[in-house]
Amino acid sequence: MNLLAATPASVRQTPTVLIRGTGLLGASIGLGLRADGHKVLLSDPSPTAQAIAADIGAGTLLERTSAQTTPEIVIVAAPPEATAGEVAAALVRFPEAVVLDIASTKAEILNHLLLLAQDEDAALTRADLTRYVGTHPMAGREKSGPVAARGELFTSMPWVICPATDPSSGDQLSAPAAVEWAEEIGRRLGATVHRMDPVRHDESVALISHLPQIAASLVASRLQDAPVSALALAGNGLRDVTRIAASDPGLWVQILSSNARPVVEILYGLREDMERLIGTLEDPRAAGGQADIAQLIAEGNSGVTRVPGKHGAPPQSFAVLTVIVDDKPGQIAAVLNDVASIGVNVEDLRMEHSAGHQVGMVELSVLPGRRDELAEAMTELGWKVVLS
Amino acid sequence: MNLLAATPASVRQTPTVLIRGTGLLGASIGLGLRADGHKVLLSDPSPTAQAIAADIGAGTLLERTSAQTTPEIVIVAAPPEATAGEVAAALVRFPEAVVLDIASTKAEILNHLLLLAQDEDAALTRADLTRYVGTHPMAGREKSGPVAARGELFTSMPWVICPATDPSSGDQLSAPAAVEWAEEIGRRLGATVHRMDPVRHDESVALISHLPQIAASLVASRLQDAPVSALALAGNGLRDVTRIAASDPGLWVQILSSNARPVVEILYGLREDMERLIGTLEDPRAAGGQADIAQLIAEGNSGVTRVPGKHGAPPQSFAVLTVIVDDKPGQIAAVLNDVASIGVNVEDLRMEHSAGHQVGMVELSVLPGRRDELAEAMTELGWKVVLS
Numbered sequence: 001m002n003l004l005a006a007t008p009a010s011v012r013q014t015p016t017v018l019i020r021g022t023g024l025l026g027a028s029i030g031l032g033l034r035a036d037g038h039k040v041l042l043s044d045p046s047p048t049a050q051a052i053a054a055d056i057g058a059g060t061l062l063e064r065t066s067a068q069t070t071p072e073i074v075i076v077a078a079p080p081e082a083t084a085g086e087v088a089a090a091l092v093r094f095p096e097a098v099v100l101d102i103a104s105t106k107a108e109i110l111n112h113l114l115l116l117a118q119d120e121d122a123a124l125t126r127a128d129l130t131r132y133v134g135t136h137p138m139a140g141r142e143k144s145g146p147v148a149a150r151g152e153l154f155t156s157m158p159w160v161i162c163p164a165t166d167p168s169s170g171d172q173l174s175a176p177a178a179v180e181w182a183e184e185i186g187r188r189l190g191a192t193v194h195r196m197d198p199v200r201h202d203e204s205v206a207l208i209s210h211l212p213q214i215a216a217s218l219v220a221s222r223l224q225d226a227p228v229s230a231l232a233l234a235g236n237g238l239r240d241v242t243r244i245a246a247s248d249p250g251l252w253v254q255i256l257s258s259n260a261r262p263v264v265e266i267l268y269g270l271r272e273d274m275e276r277l278i279g280t281l282e283d284p285r286a287a288g289g290q291a292d293i294a295q296l297i298a299e300g301n302s303g304v305t306r307v308p309g310k311h312g313a314p315p316q317s318f319a320v321l322t323v324i325v326d327d328k329p330g331q332i333a334a335v336l337n338d339v340a341s342i343g344v345n346v347e348d349l350r351m352e353h354s355a356g357h358q359v360g361m362v363e364l365s366v367l368p369g370r371r372d373e374l375a376e377a378m379t380e381l382g383w384k385v386v387l388s
Numbered sequence: 389m390n391l392l393a394a395t396p397a398s399v400r401q402t403p404t405v406l407i408r409g410t411g412l413l414g415a416s417i418g419l420g421l422r423a424d425g426h427k428v429l430l431s432d433p434s435p436t437a438q439a440i441a442a443d444i445g446a447g448t449l450l451e452r453t454s455a456q457t458t459p460e461i462v463i464v465a466a467p468p469e470a471t472a473g474e475v476a477a478a479l480v481r482f483p484e485a486v487v488l489d490i491a492s493t494k495a496e497i498l499n500h501l502l503l504l505a506q507d508e509d510a511a512l513t514r515a516d517l518t519r520y521v522g523t524h525p526m527a528g529r530e531k532s533g534p535v536a537a538r539g540e541l542f543t544s545m546p547w548v549i550c551p552a553t554d555p556s557s558g559d560q561l562s563a564p565a566a567v568e569w570a571e572e573i574g575r576r577l578g579a580t581v582h583r584m585d586p587v588r589h590d591e592s593v594a595l596i597s598h599l600p601q602i603a604a605s606l607v608a609s610r611l612q613d614a615p616v617s618a619l620a621l622a623g624n625g626l627r628d629v630t631r632i633a634a635s636d637p638g639l640w641v642q643i644l645s646s647n648a649r650p651v652v653e654i655l656y657g658l659r660e661d662m663e664r665l666i667g668t669l670e671d672p673r674a675a676g677g678q679a680d681i682a683q684l685i686a687e688g689n690s691g692v693t694r695v696p697g698k699h700g701a702p703p704q705s706f707a708v709l710t711v712i713v714d715d716k717p718g719q720i721a722a723v724l725n726d727v728a729s730i731g732v733n734v735e736d737l738r739m740e741h742s743a744g745h746q747v748g749m750v751e752l753s754v755l756p757g758r759r760d761e762l763a764e765a766m767t768e769l770g771w772k773v774v775l776s
Contacts, residue, residue: 138623150774155712156749158621196617204618207610212629214665215607217688218658219599224691229584230592233546234695235526240628241600242695245688253681257672264669270606271662277602278655284648293641300605300633303612307622307630324543332734333724340718349720349739361544386538 003072003098004131004177008184014038015181018062018071018094020086022053025102025137026077027149030058032189035151041071053146070094073181076101080254084112091128098178099132100185104205105259106134106162106198113164130175133182134162134198136205137191152190159191162198206262213244213252214267220245236350273299318347318365321375324384325360335362335383342377344370361386391460391486392519392565396572402426403569406450406459406482408474410441413490413525414465415537418446420577423539429459441534458482461569464489468642472500479516486566487520488573492593493647494522494550494586501552518563521570522550522586524593525579540578547574550586594650601632601640602655608633624738661687706735707759711750712772723750723771730765732758749774 003015014037019026022044030040030053040059044050054061074090076083080103087109090099103109117126137159161182163174179195186193196204220242223231256263277296280289325331332351339346348365366374375385391403402425407414410432418428418441428447432438442449462478464471468491475497478487491497505514525547549570551562567583574581584592608630611619644651661684668680713719720739727734736753754762763773 138621148775152712152772152774155774158623160621194617194620200615200617204615204621207614207618208622208626211607211610212626214684215603215629216625216692217685218661218665219603220689220691220695221661221684221687222595222599222654222657222691223694224687226595226691226694227588227592229582229588230595231694231696232582233526233548233592234596235546237604237632238596238600239695240631241603242688242692243628244625245685245692247685247689249682249685249689252685253678256669256681257678260669260672264666266610267662267666267669269610271659271666273606273609274655274659274662278652278659281644281648281652281655284645290641290645293644294637296602296609297605297633297635297637297640299609299612300630301608301635301637303608303610303614304604304630304633306611306614306619307608307627308619324540330724330728332737333721333728336718336721336724340721346720349737351737384540386540387536 002096003181004096004175007177007180015072016041016069017059017073017075017185018043018090018097019053019059019075019077020044020090021077021079021082022049022058022146023077023079024145024148025139025153026075027053027056027058027146028139028151028153029075029077029102029137029185029189031056031149031151032154033185034059036188038188039069041065041069049146053149056146056149058146058149071097073097073185074099075185076103078103079251080104080109080258084109084116087132088113088116088122088124091131092123095128097131098181100135100182101132102135102137103258104136104209104255105202106136106160107167107202108258109134110162110164110198111167114167126173129164129173131178132164133174133178134164134201135182135186136160136162136201137186137189138209139191154186155190157191158194159186159189160194160196160201161186162196162201165197167199202259203262206259206266210256210259210263211266211270213247214256214263216242216245217247319368319371320363320365321371321378322386323362323364323378324386325362331360332362335364335378338378338381338383339364339374342374344374390484391569392484392563395565395568403460404429404457405447405573406431406462406478406485407441407447407465408432408462408478409465409467409470410437410446410534411465412533412536413527413541414463415441415444415446415534416527416539416541417463417465417490417525417573417577419444419537419539420542421573422447424576426576427457429453429457437534441537444534444537446534446537459485461485461573462487463573464491466491467639468492468497468646472497472504475520476501476504476510476512479519480511483516485519486569488523488570489520490523490525491646492524492597492643493590494524495555495590496646498522498550498552498586499555502555514561517552517561519566520552521562521566522552522589523570523574524548524550524589525574525577526597527579542574543578545579546582547577547579548582548584548589549574550584550589553585555587590647591650594647594654598644598647598651599654599658601635602644602651604630604633605635706753707756708751708753709759709763709766710774711752711766712774713748713750719748720750723752723766726766726769726771727752727762730762732762 016039018041041062042059043062076086078086083101083103116122116124139153139157163179183193280292350363404427406429429450430447431450462485464474466474471489471491504510504512527541527545551567571581668677738751766773
């Protein structure tokens with residue numbers, strides 16, 4: 001079946017999917033699509049990686065499949081720097097298939113494909129690009145390899161679909177049916193689908209993903225030689241800011257290199273703010289210095305209120321109340337049971353860590369209108385409740 | 389009773405405490421000490437603030453107390469820039485009292501006091517400083533004012549005790565008994581007491597508190613004009629890095645101004661790393677560029693492993709497993725009940741936020757040796773468990 005003539009909206013169809021690259025994401029896609037009824041073929045330059053992916057049930061090895069079985073969709077889940085080459089090869093080898101990739105940046109891959117399609121000696125033609133759609137599932141990457149794969153990896157996560165677009169004319173190159181299939185794959189894996197231009201996508205992830213990664217790494221890097229006595233004072237602020245500094249250097253070299261321009265543009269702005277702050281702190285009592293500091297913090301205030309909350313809902317200030325519990329199994333559950341029995345929904349929950357004591361704090365975020373009622377009812381039930 | 393001759397170790401004593409400054413922290417100290425049996429006097433330049441603090445039970449107004457009632461301990465809980473003046477005034481007015489302050493930075497206040505003690509015209513003498521001990525309770529500051537006060541605010545939080553030290557000779561000025569009383573106050577309020585030199589304290593908080601605050605504000609500030617479509621892709625990474633950007637500008641002007649030198653020294657290092665990264669990203673395919681990026685991320689890796697975990701325990705990698713739940717009251721409690729029934733302790737818990745779907749993910753951190761057993765048992769109980 002040629003998917004360009006068979007949009008997902010028509011009837012429920014389960015095209016055969018080839019996954020090229022069976023690391024964490026490729027194998028997870030395989031598991032998820034098989035669970036959804038698709039026939040999944042697997043291929044990876046590493047015989048071990050593809051064998052493990054097949055063993056855990058992510059699909060059947062392409063090399064063991066009869067030549068008659070051709071994929072209708074190819075998903076390239078290769079490392080970012082290998083992606084454009086793999087997409088081109090798939091478009092040429094499977095001349096009727098829709099080909100998707102899932103790399104973290106999109107414009108550089110598209111530019112690479114457009115160059116290849118211009119090259120008279122290359123087998124790839126510009127017409128082939130109607131079957132290509134770039135995508136970016138924004139799912140966990142802390143672990144790698146097919147062993148860590150799970151079909152539920154994409155549940156509720158954003159999956160950005162970037163139809164190929166001619167950068168000079170702005171014309172969309174991807175066929176509408178190919179884009180619909182890309183979105184359908186994301187939805188079938190439980191993700192929340194967003195459609196975005198490749199350049200806009202890269203600018204967006206530079207800001208909301210690459211910038212925080214750089215900031216976390218820069219801050220964590222300063223801790224390398226910190227005295228243990230200083231680190232012992234660390235609170236949730238430091239833990240929150242540095243958490244993602246634990247990321248994989250190899251992957252981030254590829255991500256930042258392939259999105260260098262949008263990232264560096266943001267860093268210019270950051271550098272300007274930091275230079276101003278350094279100037280102020282070098283002479284903090286000079287005229288205007290205190291106003292400069294106040295402005296930086298105030299600008300951070302306005303920026304952070306724009307970060308959406310849970311479920312992409314508009315940013316909302318929840319009211320927080322803290323329950324003090326003993327640090328033993330079952331205590332948090334007991335808290336939440338009582339909260340549920342009072343009938344209040346917990347919008348967010350954090351454990352407050354602290355040094356030395358075997359006492360924990362459970363921070364509950366609830367709708368502001370419900371907080372006082374909840375605090376009162378929990379106190380009546382014997383909990384130590386802190387409202388600040 | 390003169391506390392310099394009556395260390396807390398001797399017998400259980402509950403000295404009369406005057407709290408000067410009845411904002412969130414001052415009023416919380418009052419509530420906590422009263423609950424511990426102390427007589428607490430309150431005083432604040434704002435008649436409203438001190439009246440509210442008295443109304444919520446943090447203590448008795450000093451101005452309504454008979455002249456015979458003199459405090460044996462004075463705790464100055466004024467804004468940072470007013471602290472040194474208030475400490476000096478208290479040392480002079482109550483010539484037998486131990487005087488503590490609780491401002492977020494310590495060296496500048498001590499230097500200010502030493503200057504005042506040198507001034508022949510000032511009433512303060514160097515001998516008075518034997519009764520002064522600087523302290524810094526590292527407790528929540530998101531809300532301000534006595535209304536938000538709670539006696540449990542300091543439970544399990546670090547409280548740094550900084551005996552006054554002559555910066556040139558290094559000799560300790562605070563009397564040992566005064567330092568013991570400062571530590572005792574922290575312990576009686578449930579905090580974990582750390583002892584540290586004022587200069588070392590300021591360097592420590594510059595790194596573990598002021599640097600993350602600046603990084604969070606700088607990143608959040610970049611979001612002010614971000615398109616809504618970009619913000620819709622935000623994940624926990626951005627949320628974690630920017631959370632503390634919601635802090636109070638007025639307070640942070642005072643904190644950063646009073647700790648300008650240690651902070652700016654750290655920012656010089658950060659700027660150097662950032663300049664190198666900008667240079668690399670301006671020409672990411674140049675020789676050595678990719679190695680530079682990898683090095684930044686790797687240095688972040690080594691820094692973040694040094695951040696202590698829960699209860700100040702040595703950094704430990706917990707194994708994470710994620711349970712997918714419906715977003716309705718009681719689901720998280722049900723998860724944790726089952727975890728408790730399996731007998732595994734949850735070391736950390738986070739809710740995974742995601743855009744669009746009414747499905748939540750509960751991320752449980754457990755000792756690595758218990759994870760697989762827990763995952764298996766939870767799956768048997770019917771939960772959707774993701775191990776990656």
